[in-house]
Amino acid sequence: MSNRRREIIEYIDKREPVEAGGEVSDQADRLTSIYDSDTYGLNAMRETLPSHCYKKIREVMATGSTLDPQIADMVANGMKEWAIKQGATHYCHWFLPLNGLAAEKHDAFVSIFPGEEKLLLEFSGMQLIKGEPDASSFPSGGIRSTWEARGYTVWDATSPAFIRREKNGAVLCIPTAFCSWTGEALDQKTPLLRSMEYVSNESLITLNLLFNETHKRVFPTLGIEQEFFLIDRKFYLARPDLVNCGRTLIGARPPKGQEMEDHYFGTMNSRIISCIQEVEWKMWRLGMPLKTRHNEVAPGQYEVAPIFERANVAADHNMMLMDILKSVATKHGLVCLFHEKPFAGVNGSGKHNNWSLSTDGGSNLLDPGHTPSQNARFILFLTAIIRAVDIHADLLRASVAVPGNEHRLGANEAPPAIISIYLGKELDTVVNNIINSTDIQAPTSDDMNLGVSGFPPLPKDSTDRNRTSPFAFTGNKFEFRAVGSSQVVNFPCIVLNTIVAESLKYIRDSILSEMKNTNRQTAFNKVIKETLSAHNRVIFNGDGYSDEWKDIAKSRGLQNLPTTPEALVNINSEKNIKLFKESSILSPVELESRQEILFEIYNKSIKIEANSLYDIISTLVLPSCFQYQKSVADSLNSIMPFLQSQKSFCQPNAQFSLLSELVEAINNLTESNQKLLNLIKQSKETKSEHELSFFLNQTIIPAMNDVRKYSDHLETIIDDSIWPIPKYSEMLFLR
Ligand code: ADP
Ligand code: MG
CATH class of the missing domain: 1.20.120.1560 (Four Helix Bundle (Hemerythrin (Met), subunit A))
Incomplete structure (x- = not known):
């Protein structure tokens, strides 16, 4: 063993777990009071805002409606008072440019009263709502040239501002969208918000016209399971490949890898758990409901997952989590690796994006439900998703085409590069019964039902878990498992929201058009049956790791795109340009710029x-x-x-x-x-x-x-x- 390696090992041998300090230990009973205390969320707003203003902003947060500019000044003042109490001297617009990281430029609350030598602490509604960072050094994929460098950030009032504490002070971070001066989105949040609006609108209209349901808003929900590696920082610093690329470029297989299956769910090492505990407390303070933690399959690999939240909040929280995992790991003498395949020969890391749609009242639209009407609603959304994934499998594949994922997708440990849907046995039977039914029944009541005989009660929770599928139904949500561990989750979520919304619109319009000739029930059944028949080729319940699946997929005409370049080429096909343009999620220029940036990355x-x-x-x-x-x-x-x-x-x-x-x-x-x-x-x-x-x-x-x-x-x-x-x-x- 080289001297340097021996020194590292001797050092690790003596190393004790790092104490997180007062904020962690002995405070379990204070968890409920500490939770969310580092965000300017509803609790802090209630305490700092006049009640009419609080009600307005609560409404904006609940329904995504637009904020009255007059209210903004009051919110800004309340936010500033609160942030200063937390020790913040600065604020920043926190945004997600297309480089895969979070960006921020800090401004102190200070200003000088004109003509007087007096320092004031100020923060206006205008400063809250809009910032003007120089956009010239962020990737734009050719959208703007450096001479029109100005970009602007716009407050996302639905994602709470938060405090980031550093050793010598704190910063108030305000989640914002980031656009070019000419209005194009230069970030990951803007199109996410647009896609949330789109899927909400299409869901609301569908629910209203076909099921007589009225809601204020439908939200996509996301629960993101995050995998990562933690290794000793001393090793990391001695490996230029890890430092430069985040993965090892060489390294012989060790005599022992993961074959003993002794790491998954094992007792967590004390250094690791103390690091993760500190992360959890920080995230709880930031209002992220972290829930599970465990050892993953590969030695040195771990996973944490929160309770699901609205997609934009979940996405912001995931970015914050990755940041905090990195910085807390450093404090603990560790390094957190998010690369999809840091070590050859053992499992790589992904993110599982659990996705569903929920009404503002909290009703999950992918919950099969108890009544025939709820089941019909569920089947309609399911059909829309099956159609969307079949038609736009290329886009879903492209949305996870980051360099590291190339080592992982299809590598017998993660889903294959063929996009398919896993439904589980019971639901698959339901779908087949609908497709094969010859006796579509007349409606028996005003309530919508499927009118298909042999329709069993829909499964509430699927215990049959197929880990080999990229897109699996797991009882009341879909789990998109192909997302890379290092990825910003926004793009995969934007794609999902958009394609499902487009599909909902298609199915609804088809039913409405059929209704010109027949009753609602018959029209509904006909369209569902036809749509499922046209797109059930994308359903696969078998072993996605097998070579046999590659052949079956080929015979069904499904695409297998193992490499990143092949996956990226499809992004701006005519079909995709039309999809994003008609839905106003991404203009052709914005779409092309994203493709260009992904190629560049x-x-x-x-x-x-x-x-x-x-x-x-x-x-x-x-x-x-x-x-x-x-x-x-x-x-x-x-x-x-x-x-x-x-x-x-x-x-x-x-x-x-x-x-x-x-x-x-x-x-x-x-x-x-x-x-x-x-x-x-x-x-x-x-x-x-x-x-x-x-x-x-x-x-x-x-x-x-x-x-x-x-x-x-x-x-x-x-x-x-x-x-x-x-x-x-x-x-x-x-x-
Ligand atoms: P597993 O590892 O078995 O998939 P986990 O408990 O680790 O299960 O993760 C499941 C994730 O799915 C959690 O983040 C959970 O909150 C999330 N989830 C549950 N219901 C929904 C839903 N309706 N929408 C989005 N995510 C959901
Ligand atoms: Mg999972």
Whole structure:
């Protein structure tokens, strides 16, 4: 073991769990009072706002209606008073540009009264509602040039402002949308809010016209299970690949991986649990209802999940959670890895986006329900989803096409790259009965029902859990399991909201048009039956990991897009441009810019990986290999005179073989690394981001795999004391 690695291990051995301090221990009984205390939510508003103003803002938060600008000044003042009490000297508009991170620019509450040398603490309604950050250094995918750099941020009053505490002060963070001066969305939140509005409107009209139900608003709900790795920070700092790329680019398989199945749901290590506990308290204070925590399948892998919330709030909370996990992990001497595949050979990480639709009164539209009418409503929404996923599988696939997911989707541990729906046995039977029924019955009452014989009670909770499906029905919600662990959840959610809304509209319009010729019940049954028959090819209840599924999917005409470039190409097809344009979620320009940015992100990531790999091999791995090669050669050399003097003595053939093996492997590694460098140079000649992505995928990645193959082989034969970087067995198991 190299000195550096030994020092790290000795250090870890002595390391004690870090105390989180007063905010965590002994306070379980204070949890309810602490919950949400770091947000300017309803509780804080009630205390700081005049009652008519409080009622207005509560209404805005409950229904997503627009805020009267006059109220904004009062809210801003209340917010400022509250934030200052929490220790905040600054505020910021917190927004989600298209670089996959949260962005913020801090402004102190200070201002100087004109003509007087007096400092005032001020915050106006205008400052709350709108900010004007320079947008020139955020990715825009060609939407605006640097000379029209101004962008503006607009307050999302439905996602509570929150306090971020640092060692020497606090900042008030105000969730906002971020647009270009010409009105195009430059962020992840704007289209999410638009898609929430769209799916709400389509649901409301459908519920009203077909089921005589009146609600104020329908919200998509999201419960995001977040997987991640925690490893010791000292190991991380000694691995340039983890620092630069978030994943290991080389590393031989350790003798023990996850085959003992001893990590999943195991007792949590004390350092890990103290870190996660601190994260939980921070998130509870921020009003995120974190609920579950457990060890995941791979050694060093963990998961936390909250209780579901409205989609935009859940999405913001997930971003905040990732930030806090990173910073608290550092405090605990750990590092939190969100990459989809930080270590080859063990499971990677995803996010499971549990998604449903709920009325403002809290009725879950994907709950099968107890009455025939509730069942009919459920079947209508289900049918809309099945149709949406079948028609727009390409978009769902594209929405999870981040570089890291390429290592995960279809890699026998995560859903395949073929988008399909899992319904479970009972619901599948229901769908088949509807499709195969010949006896659509006349309505028996005013209530809508399915009018299909042999309709069993719908399952409330599906215990039959198929982990191999990318999009599974789990009793009263769908679980989109293909989302990458490092991803901002917004885009997958935008796609889901939009395609389901479009489908609801299609089905409703079809029923209304049928109703010109027949009664509502018959029209309903006919359209449901036809739609399910047309789209049930996307339903698959078998083993999504099997090769057989790839063949079946192909015969059904379903797409299998294993690589990121293939998945991204589809984004701005005519079908998708039309979908987003007609729904006003993304204009053709906005859609194209997103595609461009996703290509850019992919290309930059792969280029960084390729360059990092080349450097690590040239400057760390090869020098160690040469050193070992020399020591084996020296050792043989040193015994040669002796062997020559002892004519009958055995010949060290095995040692010669070892030296040959070394020479050959080092040669292969040197050669493959040189080839990688040449390809990196060649990649600079490609013309467009699109072309480059295919070049990187088809040429650079295989070249990197070659380099890795030789390096990993050498790792298993080189003297352990000179191997320059931490090994898998150390990073995954020592903490
Ligand atoms: P599992 O690992 O078995 O899938 P978890 O309890 O880890 O289960 O996660 C399930 C997630 O689904 C939780 O975040 C939960 O709040 C969420 N969920 C439950 N009902 C809904 C719903 N109606 N809409 C969205 N998410 C939901
Ligand atoms: Mg789950």
